[in-house]
Amino acid sequence: MTHFDVLVIGTGSGNSILDDRFANLRVAIAEPSLFGGTCLNAGCIPTKMYVHVADVARQATDSEDLGLQTDFRSADWPSIRDRVFARIDEIEAAGRHYRSEQLDNTTVLTEHLRFTGTHSLVGDGGSEITADRIVIAAGAHPVVPDIPGLDPSMVDAPGSPIHTSRSIMRVDERPDSVLILGSGYIAAEFAHIFTSIGADTMVAVRGDSMLGYLDTEVSAAYTAAFAAENDIRFGIEASEAALTDDGRVRVTFASTGRVPDAEVPDPIVVERLLLAVGRDPNAAGLDPVAAGLDVHPDGRLSVDAHQRVLSGGDPLPGVFALGDVCSPYQLKHVANHEADVVQRNVLVDIAAGTPGGAQEADLAAVRHHAVPAAVFTRPQIATVGMTEEEARASGAVVTVGRRDYAGVAYGWALEDRTGFAKVIADKGTRRILGAHVMGPEASMIIQPLIQAMAFGQRADEVAHGQYWIHPALPEVVENALLDLDFA
Template sequence: MAQYDVVIIGGGPGGYNGAIRAGQLGLKVAIIEGRGKLGGTCLNVGCMPSKALLHASELYDAATNGEFAKLGIEVKPKLNLPQMMAQKADSVEALTKGVEFLMKKNKVEYIKGWGRIAGPGKVVVKAEDGSETTLETQNIVIATGSEPTPLPGVTVDNKRIVDSTGALSLPEVPKSLVVIGAGVIGLELGSVWRRLGAEVTVVEYLDRICPGLDDDTAKVFQRSLTKQGFKFQLGAKVTGAKASAKGVELSFEPVAGGAAQTISADYVLVAIGRRPFTEGLGLETVGIVPDKRGVIANDHFKTTAPGVWVIGDVTSGPMLAHKAEDEGVACMELIAGKAGHVNYDLIPGVIYTKPEVATVGKTEEELKAAGIAYKVGKFPFTANSRAKINHEGEGQVKVLADAATDRILGVHMVGPNVGDMIGEFCVAMEFGGASEDVARTCHPHPTRSEALRQAAMGVEGWTMQA
């Protein structure tokens, strides 16, 4: 029976980054992954392949919608969808091999198969050929991630009615696509197929897009998507879907009451969120009971079972790869007897559409609800010289700061490359920075990052370029 300090079940961002940190700390560690490739949902059927398609479709859209011609570049693009999918697969394959290399580099034992807990300190791994191996360990880390949440009345067959995985590999560009759910996944994947030529309609139960996003920011974002051709049916409850060989008939009715409606589409994407994945994990053998949503509770990553830890999507907090990574590192540091900590107030969120959306910290609605007095600084990208010269002036930067101390409480951005720039505010906020700290820091000209500084200036009313 193999003996370890740590056995990690799940090879996604939380699991593999945790494994790397465990190896760095000198722990004997094994990581178990049933998919056959490391990287989890994020790398294999989530973050990375979607970004490959977002990038490719953005270039195609620029070439076909007149953007290239406006720049003096005349081309006649032709879509080669199989090649677009092939380059996506090649990129994913290179990344998964890179993660596997990092396991070897950090002396992590990578075991292919499905892991399940078989009592305190024991994990059984079932290989592809059906054989089973038992591992003995002082610590078990559950890092099994999440799966798409199903929608009652709408059966995903990944032919005509697809989940996020199926939407990454459609065999053709739909003439029409209905996206159920106006969240991050639905809007990103909807953007891919809209750019390639599909008519996209988004059906959302709530009366707004992107639940949890700052209201003002969500409205700016929706206006931009509408200009691009997105259609929205908000406040709509989906009641059923009938798939045929040629398409889907989707039924929905107003949440507020009213006549039911039917919409026809070539494909329907169900993107109403994700749920923790714990199937067949053997939680009952150590007395762990998930809540009604399937979430495994934790106290500084410890579960109710001694020696069993949990990180990532399968536990509480935002279902984001970078949150899981931070938890994986902190968890291993605690196991090794060191200090481990994650600041959940400063987990950034990004939507990789065009324009991008990036946010960190509190929204205006949260600050109002908490009774916190705050000031607002805003700056539009239409007034940023680099954005204007690049014909990408949509969006804005909004900085929220404490009215008394000027400490930055939240930042919400819609615009070009804001996903890369939100890190500046993450650092500032981690150090307890004030809006004036950013406002008085020299930023290079001409860059989009100047919009961040101008918005920070705006908190005290001295924006200079708008």
């Protein structure tokens, strides 16, 4: 049995925990897959590199409104793919090499670990490990839906036509046809990518909207805009899937009963089937029961405000968690913030001597106020804080400001006819409760509203207390703020 002072499970945001301040300790980092986690290898970063390609292709396709005669002719998929992963794979290899070869005090464990006790674990290969302090940063994984005829072992398998986001971006050739199951941000982004570069792409949605978790007005507007440029079928689900003799996938559909008079398509055969129906935390695979770890009904590990893992409602001494394995947000920037908090608290705990010996007053707490998110499609979406429905249900006296992109000068330049900014505020305090932007560069122009919420600035102060560059796109945010009624 091998003992470590600190063990980190996962190399996404968990990889940032161990720095020079741990140099005098015996530490280990466990990673059975690729260094860098989902964000680097199969999530945020590669998808955005593909999204940029899709955006450029769309611009070439849709230029007549600007008086330009351009068109999109073809996509060199291997070149697109290699541009993305030549950079990403180099970073992954460098991270692995640094941890494995350049740090004398660090052991890299390439096995999947599971708990056998509160501070003991065993690897799939049989190695037994104990650690004084453990950081669980094991992330999440794509959900594989239960579809008759779909063999889960085929999902993401080499040569298989059935994918999740983990493997679809690395296929050898651009597929001629893709079926995407799902209605969330992963389904939306991949639909945008494949449709834009010329693949015959269909999205099967169980309900009546895309991004249905958003503010109702935003989801409805997005659904209409997205469906105008993509083949979206509502109120259906895959009722059967089977491989064909030529290595493709035949999918049969049925009504979900959630959309009246939904039109159920005939069975289709596609080159690639992409499962994008959600992600689940990787807590179950760690055998949390063996360590007595508290688990939420949705499978997340339960943590306190200091990211200490709970057992029976109390912090388990020396055990911390961060990111998708415990967070309801499943966002990289949230995981990075939690990693910073965990790092500080582990160091405080080490300085205290005994695991769990740190005084609570000395521990850092997470700040999960004004957590933003974005969806990188066409149109782009950015959101922070409450939806209008949540704000009204909270009991606040709500005022809503709204401004279309078409109402500001740069919106005219873009010829944008669907985008808008929406700000929700409390009439009494004049604080911003939520903000939602749909349109070009939404993820950037929402930032002043995120900052205002984070620092408690009043909406009227944000609108009037600074210059807004004219005729820049953030004027749509300024004008939405000015539209708030505090009378």
